[in-house]
Amino acid sequence: MLTVSHDPAAVESQLLGRELPCPRCEGRLRPWGFGTARVIRCGTPVESRWFTPRRARCRGCEATHILLPAEFACRRADHADVIAQAVELGAAQGLRHRKIAAILKRPESTVRDWIRTFKTNAPAITEAFTARVHRATAEALEFWPAPAKTAVANAWGMLMAHARVLSQLHGTAAGTVVTMTWHQAALFAHGPWFFSPAGWPDSVQHQPALPRQR
Ligand SMILES: [Zn+2]
Incomplete structure (x- = not known):
C-alpha cells in the first residue's frame, strides 16, 4: 500500500510516467486495475462515501500495491x-x-x-x-x-x-x-499506516510519492 495524491488525474499521469516508487524495492509502479470498493466516513455530521482505490504493480518485484489517496489512512474507516x-x-x-x-x-x-x-x-x-x-x-x-x-x-x-x-x-x-x-x-x-499501530516504529514508505507540480 502506498499513499498518493488525492487527485486521480495526477496519480494516473504518475503511473503512466513511471514516477511512482515501489514501497518494497527500487522499481516503479504501473497501472494494475482497482482494489475493492469501501465506504469512508467523512466530515461532521458523518457522510458516508464510496471509494474504489487504484491498484498498481511494480515492474521490478512484481508485487501489487493499493494506492491510497492522502485523505485516507490504512485500516481506518474514517477520513x-x-x-x-x-x-x-x-x-x-x-x-x-x-x-x-x-x-x-x-x-x-x-x-x-x-x-x-x-x-x-x-x-x-x-x-x-x-x-x-x-x-x-x-x-x-x-x-x-x-x-x-x-x-x-x-x-x-x-x-x-x-x-x-x-x-x-x-x-x-x-x-x-x-x-x-x-x-x-x-x-x-x-x-498509509501513519495512524495505525502497525505502522510504527518502522517507516513503511521509503520515499514520498508526491506528484510533480505543473
Ligand atoms: Zn517493487
Missing part, C-alpha cells in the same frame, strides 16, 4: 481529516476522548483508539519526523517547534514543522506555494 482533527483536539487543546467524540460525532471507542494509537506512537513519530525535518532543510531551525509539555504535543508540533518544510520544498521546485496539512504531509512521508 484522515477527522482522525487528524481528533488528534489535534487532544494534542493541542488537551481535550479528553469523550468530548472529542461528541464534537466529531463518532463513537467514543473509535476516538479513544485513534488517540491511544497516536499517544503510543508519539515518541517514534517525534524521532522519525525530527530526522525528516533535519534531512529536508539546512534552515531547519526556522521551523523548529518549541518544546511542549507532553509527548503527544511534541509529536504534533514536529508534524506541523514537517508539513511546513514539505510545503516549502515542494512549492519552491515549481515556483508555486503549496499548503499541505500536517496529516497529509505525514501520510505522504510515512505511508
Whole structure:
C-alpha cells in the first residue's frame, strides 16, 4: 500500500510516467486495475462515501500495491481529516476522548483508539519526523517547534514543522506555494499506516510519492 495524491488525474499521469516508487524495492509502479470498493466516513455530521482505490504493480518485484489517496489512512474507516482533527483536539487543546467524540460525532471507542494509537506512537513519530525535518532543510531551525509539555504535543508540533518544510520544498521546485496539512504531509512521508499501530516504529514508505507540480 502506498499513499498518493488525492487527485486521480495526477496519480494516473504518475503511473503512466513511471514516477511512482515501489514501497518494497527500487522499481516503479504501473497501472494494475482497482482494489475493492469501501465506504469512508467523512466530515461532521458523518457522510458516508464510496471509494474504489487504484491498484498498481511494480515492474521490478512484481508485487501489487493499493494506492491510497492522502485523505485516507490504512485500516481506518474514517477520513484522515477527522482522525487528524481528533488528534489535534487532544494534542493541542488537551481535550479528553469523550468530548472529542461528541464534537466529531463518532463513537467514543473509535476516538479513544485513534488517540491511544497516536499517544503510543508519539515518541517514534517525534524521532522519525525530527530526522525528516533535519534531512529536508539546512534552515531547519526556522521551523523548529518549541518544546511542549507532553509527548503527544511534541509529536504534533514536529508534524506541523514537517508539513511546513514539505510545503516549502515542494512549492519552491515549481515556483508555486503549496499548503499541505500536517496529516497529509505525514501520510505522504510515512505511508498509509501513519495512524495505525502497525505502522510504527518502522517507516513503511521509503520515499514520498508526491506528484510533480505543473
Ligand atoms: Zn517493487
